[in-house]
Amino acid sequence: MSIRVGILGYGNLGKGVEKAVGVAEDMDLVGVFTRRDPANVSIDSGAKAYHVDALEGMKDDIDVLVICGGSATDLPEMTPKYAAMFNVIDSFDTHANIPVHFTNVDNAAKAAGKIGIISCGWDPGMFSLNRLYATSVLPGGEAYTFWGKGVSQGHSDAIRRIEGVVDARQYTVPVPEALDAVRSGSNPELTTRQKHTRVCYVVVEDGADKAKIEQEIVTMPNYFADYDTTVNFISAEEMKRDHSGLPHGGSVIYTGTTADGQNTHVIEYSLKLDSNPEFTGSVLVAYARAAYRMNQAGDAGAKTVFDVAPALLSPLSGEEMRAHLL
């Protein structure tokens, strides 16, 4: 029997989840749920589009609901709401608010006897797992996380809000010297500026004051002021030709020692992703499988990637995993 999956939200991430469900042999896509008029939403795979309000009447038709919303306002409301009806999974990534979000989802999911896996994807997600495995094996070491080279949608949006800007793409780029220093095992202290640079491609209106826009970008607090930032003004055609993908990636590098510091060990996990939303969607779908199985086994409440035994992510049997992957 296939796992019946619903997708709530049909932006880049929702489309990534749709593609991943499409290649999961043990899953069926029940439909995509949207706040827009479903008549105006064309679903790539041909699955049915529903208005989000239809969800409440479909409690028996969906085994796991994958919630693809923004962490700022959507997920804090949606994930607890739907955890009261379905096994759910989200990619909540506002770090400071994870404890509150976890509690809210936990309460709703426990009351309903459902599983809610939060903060799933690659960071938080696969990167978090690697930080946990490394520090569990080698306590007392140091974890360094580098992001990029890749497009930061939050930073791109921040530039787009500047007057005179038509479009923008911001790449986060790790500093090679910082990566080398960390990989050497020397445990360097690195400032924000020493770890990453920010490279921006900006399309402006005709006659816009480029010098002023550049100044506004590089001095923007929180987003750019603490980084070495490069601004490149390009045409709309160049933007479309050279920057329409959403690549990303990065590395978690952990250095720890044994034998009273005499022996150093370097653990590195890195991702090089052609499409950030498609990879994130693929992670969500693997954890959707786990959410369903944990619930079938009688478990309920909020979970993170830390709580999920890896075997639950795979459609393979225990025997197959031990024979081919161990």
Add this chain to the structure above:
Amino acid sequence: MSIRVGILGYGNLGKGVEKAVGVAEDMDLVGVFTRRDPANVSIDSGAKAYHVDALEGMKDDIDVLVICGGSATDLPEMTPKYAAMFNVIDSFDTHANIPVHFTNVDNAAKAAGKIGIISCGWDPGMFSLNRLYATSVLPGGEAYTFWGKGVSQGHSDAIRRIEGVVDARQYTVPVPEALDAVRSGSNPELTTRQKHTRVCYVVVEDGADKAKIEQEIVTMPNYFADYDTTVNFISAEEMKRDHSGLPHGGSVIYTGTTADGQNTHVIEYSLKLDSNPEFTGSVLVAYARAAYRMNQAGDAGAKTVFDVAPALLSPLSGEEMRAHLL
């Protein structure tokens, strides 16, 4: 209350486990158990040495027994035997025999209500986990495992058995061009010879026939014949000065696609270890913590790293993990 750990076997791996227990704040080392006369075994940490026969009388004194024996003859007998008395963990790595070993440990552990985690370390172990996570997230991709640069004890031993050889150290070295091809995402087909080379350092008896020894090494079936092998004859002093460590490491590189092959994603996990037995011992100790906790929660039977939720490896609370590692 601390987890009470016993170590069975006191070679390089047992000493690595001892060091890792020493830095685990939630564990106490009850003692080291050996087939030798314990009066002649000096334990680095000052823990007590016991004869292995003492184990049967200490069922209530040990929460987890870490079994540090060889996969060829020790572990197939020891792990099921002691799984009938204790929660146990081993590093069994004879791949073809894992199904039988798993079944034997499972039967013994279930009958005793204990947990037995088998095949723990870095390969099998952390590398296996990365193969499983990657293929679960991106089904249909290709996993490439490279080992080294590092000392292979099995290959070093094989050289030592040749007549006229006094000592030998064999390094397994991944071929840089193969690594580059895999990292590019091009999914190359690679033969054994294309993936790794073998570099040997050999000390011979005075007057030994070096040409004959070299020929015996490079043509040795299973061990060397399928590889490009380099043999360097060195003095006993050079061996001691330059090759007394046991470094190792390697990479699991997984390439998979989304969107019908349009987007490629590369996942790489790599280890660079100053001491293979100390790192392996550290992994065993983290999983010893998990074995104890799974058993406390009422679970029993044989497990592998695939069955262990990552949170069980860490002494941190769920709140701490979510705040600092997620």
